[in-house]
Structure formats: structure tokens, C-alpha cells
Amino acid sequence: MQHTTNTPANHLIGTLAVSLLIAGVWRTAAWADGGQVRAVERHADLQVSVFTSPNPLRAGPVDVSVLVQDATTGEPIAETEIRVRLIPRSAHGAPIHALATASAATNKLLRAALVELPHAGWWDVEVSCIAARARTDVRFSMEAAAPLPRWLSVWPWFTWPLGVVILFAIHRRLVAQRHPIARNIRYPIARCC
Amino acid sequence: MSPTFDAFLRSWPFAPWLAATLTITAATYLRGWRGLHRRNPERWHIGRPIAFLGGLAALFLALASPIEPFAALLLQVHMLQHLLLMMVAPPLIWIGWPLVPLVRGLPEPIRTYWVAPLIRWRPLRQAFAFLTHPLTAWPLYVGATWFWHTPRFYDLGLSRDGWHLVEHMSFVASALMFWYPVVRPYPSRPRWSRWLLFPYLLLADVQNTLLAAWLCFSPFVLYPYYVQVPRLAGVSALADQATAGVLMWVPGSIAFLMPLFWIGVSYLFDTQRDGARRKVKQQPRPRVVPLPRLPIIDPPQHAPGAPAFDLLRFPVVGRFLRWRFARQFMQSLMIILAAIVILDGLTGPQLSPMNLAGVLPWIHWRGLLILGLLVTGNVFCMACPFTLPRTLARRWLPGGRPWPRALRSKWLAAGLVAIFLWSYEAFALWDSPWVTAWIAIGYFVAAFVVDSFFSGAAFCKYVCPIGQFNFVQSLVSPLEVSVRQPAVCATCRTKECIRGNGAIPGCGLQLFQPRKHGNLDCTFCLDCIHTCPHENVGILATVPARSLWSDPFRSGIGRLSRRPDLAALVLVLVFGAFANAAGMIAPVVAWQDRLRERLGNPPQLLVTTVCYFLAIIVLPLAAAGIAAALSRAWGALGDSWQTVVMRFSWALIPLGFGMWLAHYSFHFFTSFDTIVPAAQRFAADHGWNLLGEPMWLLACCRPPADWITNLQVLMLDVGLLFSLYTGLRIGESNTNSGGQALKVFAPWGCLMIVLFALGVWIVFQPMEMRGTLPAAG
Numbered sequence: 027m028q029h030t031t032n033t034p035a036n037h038l039i040g041t042l043a044v045s046l047l048i049a050g051v052w053r054t055a056a057w058a059d060g061g062q063v064r065a066v067e068r069h070a071d072l073q074v075s076v077f078t079s080p081n082p083l084r085a086g087p088v089d090v091s092v093l094v095q096d097a098t099t100g101e102p103i104a105e106t107e108i109r110v111r112l113i114p115r116s117a118h119g120a121p122i123h124a125l126a127t128a129s130a131a132t133n134k135l136l137r138a139a140l141v142e143l144p145h146a147g148w149w150d151v152e153v154s155c156i157a158a159r160a161r162t163d164v165r166f167s168m169e170a171a172a173p174l175p176r177w178l179s180v181w182p183w184f185t186w187p188l189g190v191v192i193l194f195a196i197h198r199r200l201v202a203q204r205h206p207i208a209r210n211i212r213y214p215i216a217r218c219c
Numbered sequence: 220m221s222p223t224f225d226a227f228l229r230s231w232p233f234a235p236w237l238a239a240t241l242t243i244t245a246a247t248y249l250r251g252w253r254g255l256h257r258r259n260p261e262r263w264h265i266g267r268p269i270a271f272l273g274g275l276a277a278l279f280l281a282l283a284s285p286i287e288p289f290a291a292l293l294l295q296v297h298m299l300q301h302l303l304l305m306m307v308a309p310p311l312i313w314i315g316w317p318l319v320p321l322v323r324g325l326p327e328p329i330r331t332y333w334v335a336p337l338i339r340w341r342p343l344r345q346a347f348a349f350l351t352h353p354l355t356a357w358p359l360y361v362g363a364t365w366f367w368h369t370p371r372f373y374d375l376g377l378s379r380d381g382w383h384l385v386e387h388m389s390f391v392a393s394a395l396m397f398w399y400p401v402v403r404p405y406p407s408r409p410r411w412s413r414w415l416l417f418p419y420l421l422l423a424d425v426q427n428t429l430l431a432a433w434l435c436f437s438p439f440v441l442y443p444y445y446v447q448v449p450r451l452a453g454v455s456a457l458a459d460q461a462t463a464g465v466l467m468w469v470p471g472s473i474a475f476l477m478p479l480f481w482i483g484v485s486y487l488f489d490t491q492r493d494g495a496r497r498k499v500k501q502q503p504r505p506r507v508v509p510l511p512r513l514p515i516i517d518p519p520q521h522a523p524g525a526p527a528f529d530l531l532r533f534p535v536v537g538r539f540l541r542w543r544f545a546r547q548f549m550q551s552l553m554i555i556l557a558a559i560v561i562l563d564g565l566t567g568p569q570l571s572p573m574n575l576a577g578v579l580p581w582i583h584w585r586g587l588l589i590l591g592l593l594v595t596g597n598v599f600c601m602a603c604p605f606t607l608p609r610t611l612a613r614r615w616l617p618g619g620r621p622w623p624r625a626l627r628s629k630w631l632a633a634g635l636v637a638i639f640l641w642s643y644e645a646f647a648l649w650d651s652p653w654v655t656a657w658i659a660i661g662y663f664v665a666a667f668v669v670d671s672f673f674s675g676a677a678f679c680k681y682v683c684p685i686g687q688f689n690f691v692q693s694l695v696s697p698l699e700v701s702v703r704q705p706a707v708c709a710t711c712r713t714k715e716c717i718r719g720n721g722a723i724p725g726c727g728l729q730l731f732q733p734r735k736h737g738n739l740d741c742t743f744c745l746d747c748i749h750t751c752p753h754e755n756v757g758i759l760a761t762v763p764a765r766s767l768w769s770d771p772f773r774s775g776i777g778r779l780s781r782r783p784d785l786a787a788l789v790l791v792l793v794f795g796a797f798a799n800a801a802g803m804i805a806p807v808v809a810w811q812d813r814l815r816e817r818l819g820n821p822p823q824l825l826v827t828t829v830c831y832f833l834a835i836i837v838l839p840l841a842a843a844g845i846a847a848a849l850s851r852a853w854g855a856l857g858d859s860w861q862t863v864v865m866r867f868s869w870a871l872i873p874l875g876f877g878m879w880l881a882h883y884s885f886h887f888f889t890s891f892d893t894i895v896p897a898a899q900r901f902a903a904d905h906g907w908n909l910l911g912e913p914m915w916l917l918a919c920c921r922p923p924a925d926w927i928t929n930l931q932v933l934m935l936d937v938g939l940l941f942s943l944y945t946g947l948r949i950g951e952s953n954t955n956s957g958g959q960a961l962k963v964f965a966p967w968g969c970l971m972i973v974l975f976a977l978g979v980w981i982v983f984q985p986m987e988m989r990g991t992l993p994a995a996g
Contacts (some may be wrong), residue, residue, distance in 0.1 A: 060291040062378065063447040075449040093449055100453045102222050120701045122733070133288035134226040135451070137569050176928075183932040184979045187940050193337065194944075200336040202957070 060091055064151070069162040073097040074155050076164055077136070086173045091136040092126050094155050094162075102135045104128070107156045109215040110139045114120060115167075125155075146172040162173045223452050227285045234283035241275045248272075248317055262405075263316075271315025277308035282387070291377065293454070294445050298463035304387060305364070306474040310396040313402035341363055343484030352397040353411065353419045360397035361426050363389045368430055370441050377444045397423070401478050416482055424475035431471060434464030515634060528760035529700055530595070531748065540758070547610075549602035557604045557659055563901050564656025572918040576652035578890075578897045580659075586887025589692070589880050595697040596758070597689045600742035605662045606679065609670040616671040626681055633788040636684040640795045642833040643804045645792070645824055679742050686742065690793050693738035694869075695876045695941065699761045700741050700748070703733070707755040708733040716747040723750045726775075732756055734774035737766025739785075764941050767869045768948040779869055786865040790839035793868075793875030797977055798834035800882040804984035807816075843868055846966040854963030855955060866953065867967045870946035874971055877938020878978050881931035885986065888927050892917040907965030931982040939975040943968055 061079025068074075077091040092109050094103045108126035124139035131138035143149065153164040177184075248271055256262040266847055280286060281303035290297035322330055337343065349355055366372055367386050376386040401416060402699065403409060433441075440446050441454045450456065531537045539545055539662030556579065570575030586601075591598040609616070648654055662683075667676040679686045702708055716732045719725035726732075728740045733740070738745035748756045770780050779785060801807045815826050850856060856863060896913040904915065950964035951957070 057857060060288060063449075066447075066449060095449060100225060100450055102451075104222060132230060132286075133292075134229040135223065135292070171966065177979075180929060180983075184928050184936060187936045190940055191943065192867065196340065197333060197336050198957070200340055204336070 040158075060136065061089065063152075064168060065164050065166040067162060067164045068097050068215050070160040071097050072103070072155065072157060072160055072162045074153065074162050074164050074203075076151070076153050076166065078168060082171055083168055084171045084173045085146045088089050088141050088170070089138055090124070090126065090141060090151070090153070090154055091131060091138045092135075092155065094157065103157055105157065106137065108137045108139075109154045110141070112141060113150045113151040113152070114145070115150060116145075119144060143170050146170050157192070221452065229288055230285040230288045232283050232287050232536045235772045237279065237283050241279055244274055244321070245272055247324035248315070248320045249324070251320030251322065254323055255320060263320075267315045267320075269315075270311045271317055271320075274308045274311030274313075274315060277303045277311060277392075281308065292451055294442065294456075294459045295462040295466055298466045301390060302466065302470060302474075304362075305394040306471060308476075308624045309391065309398040310402055310474075312395070313398050313404045317405040318404060319406060340894070350396050351407075353400045353415050355422065356393075356396040356400060357419055358592075360393045361423065364426070364430065370443070372464045373442050374444045377442070394966040403875055413482065417479065420475045420479045424472055427471045427475065430466060431464045431468030435461050435469060452786045473966060518775055528701070530758035536920060540745065541748075543749055546601060546670075547607065550604050550607040550610075553602045553604035554607055557663075559901070561656045561659050564652040564659070565656075567652060567901065567904065571650050571652060572893055573897060573900055573913075574652035575894075575897050575901050576655040576659075577649070580655055581649040582886050582890050583894060585883045586891070588689070589883040590887070592689065592692045592696050592876070593880060594697070596698040596700075597693040597738060597741060597743045600679070600686055600689050601744065603679075603686075603742070605666040605683075606670070606676070608663060609678075612667075613670075620673050620680060622673045622675070622677040623765070629681070629687065629782070629784040629788045632681060632684060632793050633784060635682065636687055637786065637791050637835055638834060639684045640791070640799060641828065643799070644831060646829045675729065676742065676744075680728045680740060682737070687788055687977070690739050690741070691789055691872060692876050692879065693741070694766055695763045695873050696738060697760055697763055698758050699738050699766075700737065700743060700745075700756065701759045701761070703757045703759070705733060705756050707753050711753065711755075713752065713958075715750040715752060719746075720750045723806060725750060728776035731774035734772065736771055739766075739773065740775055764873050764945050767872065767945050769952055770866065770949075779868040780862060780920060783865055786843075786868045789868045789872060789875075790845050791835050793871040793878075793974075794839040794842075796875045796878035796882065797836045797974060797981065798831060800878060800978075800981050801834075801988075803987040804981055805987075806984055808987075842970055846970050849966035850963045853965060854950075854959050856963060857952070858953075867949055867964075870942050870949055870967060871887075871971065873941035873945060874935070874938040874974055874978075877935045878974075878981075881934045881939075881978065881982055884934070885923065885927060885931055888930075889923045928982055935975055935978045935982070939971060942971045948969065 028072055061077045062081045062083070064076045064078050066073065067073045073095045075093040075095070077089075077093070079089045079091070090112075092108050092110075094106045095101060096110070108125045110122075112122040114121070122141050122143075124141050126137035126139040128134055128137055129160055130140055148167055148169050150165065150167050154160045155164075249268060252263060252268050252271075256265075259968060281300045286296055286300050286303070290300045322334060325334060350359070367390070372386075376383045399407070400411075401420065403744045437460065440460055442460075445456050445459065450459075454462075478984065515983050522935070529537070531540055537752065542548075560576045560579050563574050569572045571581075629667065635814060642648060646654065648658065662761055665682065668677045669682055670676070674936045714731070715725065717725045717729070723746055727744070728742065730740060730747075732747055732751075743758075748758075776782070776785075811826055811830065818826070844860060846867065847860040850863050850867065851858070851860060858866075896915050896918045899910040899913040902910045946964050946967045947960065950960035950967075954960045954963055
């Protein structure tokens with residue numbers, strides 16, 4: 027066996043690079059907090075806004091984000107304790123409790139709680155914000171649709187090899203056109219390593 | 220600092236794929252640019268990479284900086300994001316003249332043999348020329364701008380994540396096309412007059428001004444989404460919209476008018492240069508060595524005989540591996556771990572997540588083993604603890620007997636692999652620390668007994684199921700123990716690599732280095748490296764799966780196409796990968812339960828045994844037999860179906876490896892910290908309280924992150940592509956024409972796609988979090 031160049035390592039790096047580039051092109055939308063505004067309520071000096079994502083809302087992982095602001099100045103208030111409670115309207119299923127925190131939020135203005143909605147249907151949501159000066163409760167309802175099949179959100183991840191196969195087929199055809207005599211194409215990568 | 224601004228500075232989204240993509244793109248560009256800069260420093264000056272990297276940085280800022288999360292709350296920030304995507308990043312990228320550096324930065328074989336024909340493809344070039352022609356690019360750019368700024372579609376982009384992504388992609392794509400004719404990056408050769416750029420840019424500025432003015436002077440909020448969101452820092456929705464309009468108007472106009480100014484100046488400059496050219500024409504023309512117009516089709520630049528990457532020459536690691544006792548050192552560490560596993564398995568609590576025997580072998584060792592095979596090679600066999608006692612005691616052991624001729628094949632090993640896979644599921648080995656400890660003891664005893672009586676590494680070559688797994692999977696590893704310079708071996712008369720040198724034995728697996736191909740049967744024991752007096756054996760880089768593409772005579776093995784036992788081993792391991800993973804997903808478990816009910820509740824062991832027998836014995840035989848029969852029929856092959864199976868079954872290895880990798884790395888990545896409480900518990904039980912109280916929370920199951928599933932699918936993707944390519948190469952090596960090769964390969968390709976689809980389905984199913992505590996715990 028003859029190792030003549032640093033080609034194998036390069037080839038490996040290239041393979042990795044191409045794989046990552048292809049995967050990177052299909053970067054899905056960032057799973058960030060924010061999303062659809064569900065409720066905005068003012069109580070005393072506080073204004074509380076609640077967002078949910080993804081949009082449209084579906085059973086599965088759901089982000090409930092809360093922005094607490096000073097109602098007068100609009101400045102965000104950091105020292106707050108925010109509890110989120112999701113109660114299914116249907117008889118089955120227990121309520122879900124979660125604490126919304128800044129560490130779980132991408133946007134540091136918000137406090138986020140990542141919860142797993144076990145099933146589709148209507149959910150009553152209660153958000154309690156306890157700041158030094160006041161407590162505000164926000165209530166609203168939201169409907170979660172049935173979750174989409176997982177493959178619908180990740181289809182680019184398992185279909186991109188098809189693109190590679192098509193490119194490979196085009197490549198073979200092009201090479202064969204250039205060298206019509208050499209019908210049995212030999213790949214130099216194998217020889218050079 | 221205001222709290223809003225402070226929060227803004229700390230709001231960085233996590234975008235690893237974008238970061239990886241941009242980093243690799245930048246590295247590829249810089250690699251290509253460096254070579255071009257050496258050739259022609261004036262043309263490829265430092266400004267090019269600065270501009271290109273600036274463009275990538277603008278993309279990163281737009282999509283993975285605080286701008287991204289705040290764009291949903293403030294229209295002006297969203298406008299800034301769009302400006303970066305449409306007016307900053309694309310022109311900077313083109314100013315970097317990225318086409319040639321990016322192609323040159325690719326590894327030479329990919330560039331020369333794969334990319335170059337595609338780049339030369341006329342329809343692709345024509346499509347690119349059409350899309351970047353001013354009369355096409357302008358309407359596309361303006362159309363994308365106006366389309367997405369109409370209230371209905373702007374709100375659609377804000378309210379639907381998928382549409383937001385489409386919006387950004389269309390912005391970037393149309394802007395790249397728009398700015399291409401303006402910058403005209405090398406080696407573009409436009410056929411239209413540069414004067415066309417004056418109306419091109421002026422009209423673009425006019426439409427931008429109209430849109431910006433609409434935003435600035437509108438008496439009502441155009442985008443209802445921004446009416447709903449809470450206002451920040453007292454900025455009203457209307458004021459926010461006006462500010463966004465100003466941003467679009469002023470910096471946008473500058474972006475369009477600055478190139479106009481630059482083009483005007485360059486026209487003046489070009490006129491002077493033309494005069495200079497005329498003067499130069501009268502002088503005798505110096506002989507110019509033409510540079511290739513498309514450097515991508517350069518012949519390979521490397522000198523023949525240049526060394527491949529050699530792990531033994533790598534700093535620190537190479538020095539360690541060259542140390543005579545490196546292997547024994549690694550084995551000693553592993554034997555300590557094995558002793559701990561045995562001790563804890565026999566004496567510790569019989570709950571898998573709490574016991575090191577339930578955690579270390581089944582989560583960490585398996586995960587690291589497969590990852591080691593992926594990034595290096597057969598590192599587990601190199602550090603195998605089971606063979607250390609017999610190595611140390613070899614001088615006092617009888618040994619010397621040859622391994623029975625009847626057993627000199629892989630049939631026994633293939634059977635043991637099948638039994639191991641079956642017993643893992645049938646007796647839930649992973650769930651019993653006690654049984655795990657006894658398996659480890661059994662391994663030590665078996666290795667010691669077999670190698671006490673028989674010469675060489677009989678246990679490794681003919682018995683060890685783990686070894687067989689490693690041998691087969693390491694065929695797709697990137698490193699291989701191999702000869703550095705074949706010419707040196709041709710002059711060698713002493714052959715220490717196979718005979719030994721007195722102090723160190725030769726290869727116990729009868730692999731003669733000059734005739735060794737691939738990693739099959741190689742334990743990475745490094746004896747050949749230490750014995751070679753010419754220092755001509757290294758751990759060299761190789762193309763993964765390359766050794767499967769041809770079927771030469773292999774030392775200690777023979778030809779793959781004449782070894783039914785090896786083909787059987789490969790099929791058991793490939794189908795075992797899918798059966799092993801499928802055995803722990805909810806739909807398969809439920810299906811087994813239903814089947815058991817229908818059959819009148821026979822013992823679970825019987826159902827599992829029948830299922831496994833079908834999955835790893837009958838199904839592989841049937842699938843490979845049908846594929847071979849179709850290969851023979853379609854490709855008019857004269858070989859027997861057994862020969863076809865023996866040849867093509869090897870092409871399934873990369874896909875099988877992908878499945879093992881996806882499965883084992885899943886458990887490793889989701890449960891790697893289970894070792895912490897188990898180690899704390901073990902230490903506390905033995906009177907060492909240094910590690911503190913066990914943090915049992917870490918032993919609890921966690922839902923797998925999305926990136927793990929994506930990574931699993933990526934592993935299967937790459938495995939499929941390698942398998943398809945390997946199958947095609949095998950087909951070509953057995954036929955006389957490309958068409959016939961395709962026909963011969965087609966049934967195997969279909970089998971690979973079916974297995975791939977099965978693998979993708981498996982990774983999307985809820986998988987048992989074996990080795991972890993239940994959530995309630």
C-alpha cells in the first residue's frame with residue numbers, strides 16, 4: 027500500500043467540512059423565546075406580557091416567556107419571581123408547573139419556562155409575577171394543535187444525501203462526456219492514497 | 220447602563236450549526252487565499268480576506284447576536300438585521316473574491332475530481348450568469364424587498380418560524396445576486412457595459428427611498444405584530460417604525476450611492492491606466508508565464524512520496540505511542556477500571572444507574588469505543604485489559620499449540636457475536652451489574668485460558684466478540700497501522716514485523732505489514748511498530764472505507780470474496796446494529812408485547828429469542844440472498860450468489876457503523892454524567908468521602924436534545940453515502956462497464972436505502988433511557 031500524500035487527511039477534513047456546510051445551510055430557525063403575544067396586563071406598577079412559541083402552538087416542547095416591565099417607564103424589572111401553571115381543560119392530565127427564569131431565556135429581557143405539553147387541546151395558563159412591590163396574575167387560554175410528525179421538522183437532515191447522490195450522478199455523466207472512451211470511470215481518490 | 224441595553228448585550232442565541240458553517244467556510248477561504256497570496260500578493264492582498272471575513276461576521280451578527288432575539292420586539296432592530304443581510308454581508312463577501320479561494324481551499328482530490336467538473340458544467344454556469352445579470356438580479360432583489368415588506372408577508376415572517384427562515388434566505392440569496400454585478404468579483408467577466416450600473420444602483424436607491432419614506436411617514440403602524448408586542452424604553456410603535464424607515468433610508472442610500480461614486484472614480488482611474496497601457500504597448504512585451512485561469516484544475520501540487528499524516532509523528536501523542544510500554548500503560552489503566560467494575564458489580568447495589576458496573580461499560584465504554592473508532596481507529600483493542608494478564612504471564616505459560624485448523628475462521632466468532640447480541644436483549648445484561656461483572660471475569664478467564672494453550676493472539680483473532688466488532692467497524696476508521704514506504708519493506712530480509720525480534724513478538728494475528736490492507740484483524744497492539752528496525756510502520760491516515768473498495772489478497776485473511784465466515788460476521792454486525800437499536804424503542808417493544816399476547820403469552824425469553832433469530836440470522840440471509848440473486852440477474856454476472864454476497868456484504872459496513880454510532884453516542888451524550896453519582900456512591904461505600912454526596916439528579920433521565928437526534932441522522936446519512944459509494948466501487952471492480960456496474964449494484968443500493976430508512980425511523984422513536992434513573996427518581 028502506498029501512502030503518497032496527505033490526501034487522506036484532507037479528504038477526511040473535506041468530507042467533514044462538506045457535511046457540516048450542507049447541514050449548516052439547513053440551519054433551522056433558532057429555538058428562541060418570544061413568539062406570539064398571548065397577554066399583556068397592567069396591575070399597579072407592573073406590566074406583564076406573556077409570549078408563547080412555537081407558533082402555531084403544538085403539543086410538545088413549548089416556551090412560555092414573560093416580560094415584566096415598570097408600567098410607567100417601560101424598563102424591565104429583573105427581580106421577579108415568575109411561576110407558570112398550565113392546566114389542561116380536558117379531564118385527563120395533571121397541571122404543569124414551571125419556574126420562568128432568565129437563564130432559560132435567550133432574550134435576557136424575558137424570563138422563560140420550557141415545558142412539555144403532553145397532548146393537544148385547550149390549556150388554561152396562569153402566570154404569577156411576584157416583584158418586590160406587587161404581585162400580578164395573568165390568565166389566558168391557548169389551544170395547542172396536535173404535534174406534527176417529527177420528520178416534518180427534520181426532513182432536511184435525512185434528505186440531503188439525495189442531493190449528494192444527484193450531484194454524484196451529474197458528475198459521473200460530465201466525466202463520461204469528457205472521456206467517452208473511458209466508460210468505466212475510475213476514481214483517482216482511491217489511487218492517490 | 221440601562222437594564223434594556225444590559226439585557227441586549229447578554230442576549231446571544233445558541234447557533235452551533237451557523238457558527239460551524241461560518242468557521243469552516245472562513246477556514247476554507249483562508250486556506251485557498253494563502254496559496255493565491257503567495258503567487259500574486261498584489262491581486263490577492265490582505266484586504267480580500269478582511270472583506271470576506273467581515274461579510275461572514277455580518278451574517279453572524281445578523282443571525283446569532285442579540286439582534287436576532289430583539290428583532291421580534293423592535294422593528295428598528297429587525298431593519299438593522301435586514302440591512303446586515305442585504306446591504307452589508309453580500310457586498311463584503313463578493314469584495315473578498317471568494318469563488319477561487321473557496322474552491323482552492325478545498326482538499327485537492329475533492330477540488331480536482333469532484334468539484335471541477337461540476338463547476339465546468341455549462342447549464343450551471345449559464346444559470347449563474349443569468350441570475351447575476353443586472354436585468355435579472357435587479358428585479359429579484361427589489362421583488363424580494365417589496366414582497367417581504369408588505370404588511371401581510373412581514374407579519375407572516377414574524378409569526379411563523381419557518382417563513383422567517385425563508386424570508387432571510389431569500390434576502391441573502393437575492394442580495395448576493397444583486398451585488399455580484401456591482402462588485403464583479405474575480406474571475407467574473409461580464410459582457411454588459413459597466414455604465415448599466417448607474418441606472419441599476421440609482422433605481423435601486425429610488426425604490427429603497429420610496430419604501431423607507433413609506434415607513435417614515437406612514438400615519439399608522441404598518442405591521443400589526445409590532446402593535447401587540449410590549450414597548451421597550453418608552454419607544455412607541457409608530458416612532459419605532461419611523462426609526463426603522465430612517466435606518467433603511469440613510470444607510471441604505473449610502474450602500475447604493477457609495478458604489479456609484481466608487482465606479483465613477485474607477486472610470487477616471489481606468490482612463491489614465493488605458494493611456495499608460497498604450498505607452499507600454501510600444502515597448503517590447505516581456506514574456507509572461509500565464510497563470511491558470513481556473514486554478515481548480517491544476518494538477519496535484521504535492522510531491523510524490525510526501526508523507527501521509529502519521530499519528531506517531533503527532534506531538535505528545537506520537538511520542539507516547541512510540542514508548543515501548545505505551546500499550547501496557549493503557550492496559551493497566553483499563554484493568555484498574557475493570558477491577559472497579561467487577562468489585563462494584565459483585566458487591567454494590569444491584570440497580571444499574573447506581574452501580575459503576577451498570578454505567579461504565581454500557582454507557583461510557585461503549586460510547587467512547589465507537590467514538591474512538593470514528594476519530595482514530597481500534598483504540599479499545601489497543602488498551603484491552605483482558606489480554607494484559609496473559610501477556611505478563613506468557614513466559615510461564617505452556618502456549619505454543621497452534622489454534623485448531625477447523626476453527627481457523629470467523630464462524631465461531633460470528634456465532635459468539637450473535638449470541639452476545641441476543642443475550643444482551645434476552646437477559647437485559649445492561650440492567651444487571653452482577654451479570655456485567657461476571658461477563659468481565661469471564662472475559663479475563665477466557666482470554667487467559669485460550670492464549671495459555673495456543674500461540675499468537677488466538678483469542679483476539681478467533682474468539683473475542685468485542686474484537687470482531689472492533690475489527691469490522693475499524694474498516695471505516697480514518698487511521699490505519701500501515702507501512703510508510705513500501706520500497707523499504709521490499710529490501711527488508713529479516714521481517715521482524717511478523718517474526719518478532721526476540722524481545723517483542725511479531726504480529727500475533729499473522730498480519731504481514733507489506734501485504735496488510737485495512738484494519739481488519741488489527742488490534743493496534745503496536746508490536747510491528749516497535750519491532751520494525753527501519754521504523755517503517757506508522758499509524759497513517761487513510762480514506763475511511765477505502766480498503767473495502769478493492770479485494771486484494773490480504774495477509775492473514777486472504778481475499779474477502781472467498782471468506783463466507785467473514786461475510787456472515789459482517790451481516791450479523793450490520794443487521795445487529797439495527798436490531799439492537801430497535802429493541803429499545805417503544806413501538807417495537809409494544810409490538811413484541813402484542814405479538815406475545817396473540818401467541819398466548821409464551822415466555823418473554825422465547826419471543827425475544829425468535830425475534831433476534833429472525834433479525835440477525837434469517838433476515839440478513841434473506842436480504843443478502845435476494846440482493847445477490849437480483850445482482851446476478853440484472854448484471855448478467857457469472858458468479859454464484861454466495862460469491863456476490865461475500866463481495867457486496869462489505870459495502871454495508873459504513874451504514875452499520877453509522878447505526879452503531881448513532882445508537883451508542885445517543886446513550887453517551889444523553890447520560891454521560893451518570894458516572895458522577897455512581898462514582899460518588901462507590902467512593903462513599905468504600906470509605907472515601909472525597910467526592911461528596913451522590914448527586915442522584917445527574918443519574919436521572921433527560922429528554923434528548925434536538926441536536927442529538929440531528930446528529931444521529933447525520934451519522935446515518937454519512938454512513939449511507941459511504942455505503943452507496945463503496946457498493947458502486949465494488950460493482951465496478953466486478954464488471955466491465957459503468958452501466959453493468961449500476962445494474963449489479965442497484966439491488967444492494969436498494970437494500971442500503973431500506974436499512975437507512977429503518978435507521979432514521981428508529982432514531983425518531985422514543986428510546987428507552989437505559990442505565991438512568993426514572994424521572995420520578
